[in-house]
Structure formats: C-alpha cells, structure tokens
Amino acid sequence: EVQLVESGGGLVQPGRSLKLSCAASGFTFSDxxxxxxxxxxxxxxxxxxxxxxxxxxxxxxxxxxxxFTISRDNAKSSLYLQMDSLRSEDTATYYCTTVSxxxxxxxxxxxxx
Amino acid sequence: EIVLTQSPTTMAASPGExxxxxxxxxxxxxxxxxxxxxxxxxxxPWIYDTSKLAxxxxxxxxxxxxxxxYSLTISSMEAEDAATYYCLQRSSxxxxxxxxxxxxxx
Numbered sequence: 001e002v003q004l005v006e007s008g009g010g011l012v013q014p015g016r017s018l019k020l021s022c023a024a025s026g027f028t029f030s031d032x033x034x035x036x037x038x039x040x041x042x043x044x045x046x047x048x049x050x051x052x053x054x055x056x057x058x059x060x061x062x063x064x065x066x067x068f069t070i071s072r073d074n075a076k077s078s079l080y081l082q083m084d085s086l087r088s089e090d091t092a093t094y095y096c097t098t099v100s101x102x103x104x105x106x107x108x109x110x111x112x113x
Numbered sequence: 114e115i116v117l118t119q120s121p122t123t124m125a126a127s128p129g130e131x132x133x134x135x136x137x138x139x140x141x142x143x144x145x146x147x148x149x150x151x152x153x154x155x156x157x158p159w160i161y162d163t164s165k166l167a168x169x170x171x172x173x174x175x176x177x178x179x180x181x182x183y184s185l186t187i188s189s190m191e192a193e194d195a196a197t198y199y200c201l202q203r204s205s206x207x208x209x210x211x212x213x214x215x216x217x218x219x
Contacts, residue, residue, distance in 0.1 A: 044199065045148070047209065106155055
C-alpha cells in the first residue's frame with residue numbers, strides 16, 4: 001500500500017522556522033519527482049516546490065523563494081520542506097505529493113502570534 | 114506564470130445531467146490534469162494527460178482539449194460526483210492550479 005505521511009506541522013510565530021517531513025512507502029521513491037502543494041483554509045490548491053529524482057534540481061514558487069528549501073533523502077524515502085521566515089500567508093495544509101499519482105493526508109501549518 | 118481560469122466557479126447538477134467544467138490557460142500547455150477533492154480529504158488525481166482516467170475513476174468522466182482550452186465532462190451526474198474539481202498544468206514551472214469548480218448535486 002502506498003503511503004505518504006507528513007509530519008512537523010503546528011503553530012509557529014511569524015518570522016520563525018518549521019521543517020516538514022514526509023515519509024514515503026509502498027513505491028520506489030527515487031523514481032519520482034516530488035513536490036509540496038499547500039491549501040490555505042477554505043482556499044484552492046497552490047504548488048509550492050518540486051524536486052528532481054536525485055535532488056539535483058529544485059523549483060519554487062516566487063513567494064517562497066529564498067525562504068523555503070525542499071530536499072529529499074532517497075535512502076530514507078523521505079521528503080522535507082524547511083520553511084524559514086514564515087508569514088501569516090503561509091498558513092495552510094501542506095501536502096507531500098508526486099502530483100501525478102500519490103498524495104499524503106497533509107499537515108497543517110499555522111503562522112500566528 | 115501560466116494562469117488557469119476555471120468555469121464555472123460553482124454549479125449544481127441533477128442526477129443524470131451532463132456536466133462540463135472548463136479550464137482555460139493563459140498560454141498553451143501540452144496537457145491538462147484534473148483532481149477531485151471532497152471536503153476534509155486530500156486531492157485525488159482524476160484525469161491525467163488531458164484525457165486519461167486515473168485508476169478507479171468511473172468511465173462517465175472524460176477529459177478533452179488542447180492548447181489553451183480544456184474540459185472535464187461527466188456524461189451523467191451521480192451523487193458521488195459532488196466535489197470540487199481542480200485543473201493543473203505542469204508544462205512549465207511554476208505549476209499552476211485553477212481556482213476550482215465546486216460541483217453540487219441538486
């Protein structure tokens with residue numbers, strides 16, 4: 001059974017940092033580009049970042065460039081999102097996903113003082 | 114950035130009714146992908162590469178289009194199809210989603 005299990009979400013103050021993790025199982029993790037997609041409360045889906053098979057290439061939406069870092073560890077079948085200088089507008093459920101096939105259940109990040 | 118404009122934003126359909134949701138791209142894309150999301154759950158891949166149904170998707174669903182104009186069609190609406198549908202382009206970064214179409218059953 002394929003599983004993507006996110007962790008690391010929570011309540012954080014503006015300007016602080018948070019690191020999300022995603023543990024993958026049930027498929028060959030290194031065969032997939034991976035991504036983080038977020039969804040603010042009651043809003044639509046928004047792509048955040050993607051990473052290539054070996055981590056050699058990364059891509060970000062403009063609003064998180066320089067603040068967020070996507071990374072992966074294929075040996076551990078894990079995906080990460082380091083989020084620095086968090087803003088209130090980063091408040092959302094963050095999904096770990098291959099986009100085309102598999103999605104996690106999401107982890108909620110709330111940025112508030 | 115390629116902007117995807119979905120229409121309608123919301124709609125309600127009766128059981129058995131044909132439903133069409135459209136997604137227009139601000140620039141040409143190679144393919145369009147569609148996701149279904151029900152309240153409180155993760156998005157599910159629904160149609161990929163414009164017209165291919167994801168595993169388990171009923172064949173009353175279909176997708177079509179090219180260039181800047183794409184659509185998702187339900188040939189005969191069923192209660193279980195009530196959900197929000199999003200289009201996605203991943204022809205170029207940044208990937209972009211449409212704003213969603215909330216489909217309700219009458």
